Amino acid sequence: MTAAAxxxxxxxxxxxxxxxxxxxxxxxxxxxxxxxxxxxxxxxxHAHSEIIGMQPEGDWLLAAPSLRRKAILLAKVQDEAGxxxxxxxxxxxxxxxxxxxxxxxxERRQKYSSIFNYPSLTYADVGVIGxxxxxxxxxxxxxxxxxxxxxxxxxxIRVCKEESFHQRQGYELLMTMMGGTDAQRAMVQDAVDRxxxxxxxxxxxxxxxxxxSAQSMAWGIKRHSNDELRQRYVDMSVPQAExxxxxxxxxxxxxxxxxxxxxFGAIDWAEFQRVIGGHGPCNDERIAxxxxxxxxxxxxxxxxxxxxxxxx
Amino acid sequence: xxxxxxxxxxxxxxxxxxxxAFGTGFDDPLAGxxxxxxxxxxxxxLGTYCLMLGDDAxxxxxxxxxxxxxxxxLEEEVALANVALDLLGQARLLLARAGSVGVLGRSRTxxxxxxxxxxxxxxxxxxxxxxxxxLVVAPNGDFAQTLVRxxxxxxxxxxxxxxxxxxxxxxxxxxxxxxVNELAYHRDHAGRWVLRLGDGTAESHRRAQAGVDAVWPLxxxxxxxxxxxxxxxxxxVAVDPATVRDEVRAVLDEVxxxxxxxxxxxPADVAPSGRLGRHGPELPALLGDxxxxxxxxxxxxx
Numbered sequence: 001m002t003a004a005a006x007x008x009x010x011x012x013x014x015x016x017x018x019x020x021x022x023x024x025x026x027x028x029x030x031x032x033x034x035x036x037x038x039x040x041x042x043x044x045x046h047a048h049s050e051i052i053g054m055q056p057e058g059d060w061l062l063a064a065p066s067l068r069r070k071a072i073l074l075a076k077v078q079d080e081a082g083x084x085x086x087x088x089x090x091x092x093x094x095x096x097x098x099x100x101x102x103x104x105x106x107e108r109r110q111k112y113s114s115i116f117n118y119p120s121l122t123y124a125d126v127g128v129i130g131x132x133x134x135x136x137x138x139x140x141x142x143x144x145x146x147x148x149x150x151x152x153x154x155x156x157i158r159v160c161k162e163e164s165f166h167q168r169q170g171y172e173l174l175m176t177m178m179g180g181t182d183a184q185r186a187m188v189q190d191a192v193d194r195x196x197x198x199x200x201x202x203x204x205x206x207x208x209x210x211x212x213s214a215q216s217m218a219w220g221i222k223r224h225s226n227d228e229l230r231q232r233y234v235d236m237s238v239p240q241a242e243x244x245x246x247x248x249x250x251x252x253x254x255x256x257x258x259x260x261x262x263x264f265g266a267i268d269w270a271e272f273q274r275v276i277g278g279h280g281p282c283n284d285e286r287i288a289x290x291x292x293x294x295x296x297x298x299x300x301x302x303x304x305x306x307x308x309x310x311x312x
Numbered sequence: 313x314x315x316x317x318x319x320x321x322x323x324x325x326x327x328x329x330x331x332x333a334f335g336t337g338f339d340d341p342l343a344g345x346x347x348x349x350x351x352x353x354x355x356x357x358l359g360t361y362c363l364m365l366g367d368d369a370x371x372x373x374x375x376x377x378x379x380x381x382x383x384x385x386l387e388e389e390v391a392l393a394n395v396a397l398d399l400l401g402q403a404r405l406l407l408a409r410a411g412s413v414g415v416l417g418r419s420r421t422x423x424x425x426x427x428x429x430x431x432x433x434x435x436x437x438x439x440x441x442x443x444x445x446x447l448v449v450a451p452n453g454d455f456a457q458t459l460v461r462x463x464x465x466x467x468x469x470x471x472x473x474x475x476x477x478x479x480x481x482x483x484x485x486x487x488x489x490x491x492v493n494e495l496a497y498h499r500d501h502a503g504r505w506v507l508r509l510g511d512g513t514a515e516s517h518r519r520a521q522a523g524v525d526a527v528w529p530l531x532x533x534x535x536x537x538x539x540x541x542x543x544x545x546x547x548x549v550a551v552d553p554a555t556v557r558d559e560v561r562a563v564l565d566e567v568x569x570x571x572x573x574x575x576x577x578x579p580a581d582v583a584p585s586g587r588l589g590r591h592g593p594e595l596p597a598l599l600g601d602x603x604x605x606x607x608x609x610x611x612x613x614x
Contacts, residue, residue, distance in 0.1 A: 058381045062374050065606040066431045066614040069405050071397060074377060078393040081386050088386075123605060123614070173614070180613040191518070289381055297384035299519070300455050303512025310511070 024150035027093040033279045040096045047087035048105045048112035054080045054118040054276030076166050083159045090151040106291045115198045124187035130170015132199040138163050148220030180198050191251045201272045203230040234262045350480045353547050359538045366406030367444035369399040379450025398494040405487045407433040417441045424611040435606035439596045440589040447530040449595050456509050457523030463502035467563045470495035471556035480548040503567045510571025531581035538587045
């Protein structure tokens, strides 16, 4: 055995011991390539989701029906840009490059959450995205505050605080609309009908069909299985829907008295695969927007770079 | 953060202001400020003047917001959203002030009773009731033209607000005192971009110059007082727009010169039009986007 190989064995042992002890891996620590590239994939996908996720709600920035709602929405969409920036920075601590990750998003070589490929058709969608989509994101993300990778875990603490805030704002909008006119109540129910099932898909494929999950769990970059988190989300959302006065569009939804959990109907995984595969209602539009932002404004970035070089 | 607590308070009473982003709570925006109209001031004039300043911000904010999800860098989306949020905050205070002195035009007859004055004014006035200047109404153009326009608008507004801190109307004085810090940042941010673009590459220089050439004619009507402004200036409430011309021109000349851009001829003063409610087709188009949903549901609560 060569000295270099021996070192690798020691480093692997130290890495394994760090993970086993529940301690954090930091950017300068040795880590297996699989851990590094798995994390880059996960963090980039998360960052892309924040950036693409600005669009469905951002489409209502002009039409927001009160100045207070407009300010809330603009601050929220701005937060999402901030989350994207934190997360790209966390990926950069692993050796990735933001511009390269953006290129991969635009060339569809990396994915983002399939939910953002659905359109937002009424202002109630803004509230439902806050309540259900941000709610599902929180379920997914709170455990990541304990991710084994330090920069990601720390970024997630701030992201989760802001997401929690957004969720409250979304729910408060829906409560207000439910106390408004019949047309507003109908808008809320319609939005719930359209977003409920896609929100369940946000937790990813069922556990028996989730190819990267086992290794991610072992490495501490994923803390709970997709199905566990999905169940937790359903259990939380049902009483909230009742309090709000809307019906979740699932006739099979019922409390199992033995387990204390809600049973729910079968998810349309074919639809999930279709949307994640690029054939949802808005995939092309979402990517085209980011492509235009990059390509049509390339001259701005070139100018800023040239100016910085001239005066550095 | 404890996983269990994230959701817990969601369906509890949500009255705590601490839950809300700055400036988006339920508080009366003018709470704690003396809203008495100063002696010798016509409330109709004061309200109209607040609409002029409020509408400039109300209309420029969505122009900037348009760049969110479309900007060259994420950092710039955050920055332009920040500027738009500041302007939106200024607009809300100024429209609320106009409403508080009874200047609501036709809006109050169209808006439902639960709609606050700021929203009645923002959503239920027709274009000819808007008092904004052509400078803020003009479409964005490209990134260079957007930033040149922002530079001009922020420089002009900062010059006005700096002087309005001494207004005899305590509300205007308070709004101006808060606004100057924001506007100084807007001017700085836009000025830095104009430098980078003017003195960056040949392409960015060409675009920045085209932006300047497109924006400069819009400065022509900024410096002539309407009758309302003249009366309020005499009463110590408003600023005579003619008195900020030299400062605005000096700042813009300096930035353009440092950015290696050619200074266009300074436009001759013309009579105000936007301030009197006369606008081109761009304003009705923009207001259609801004107002459509609220107007479709005049009895709704949002």
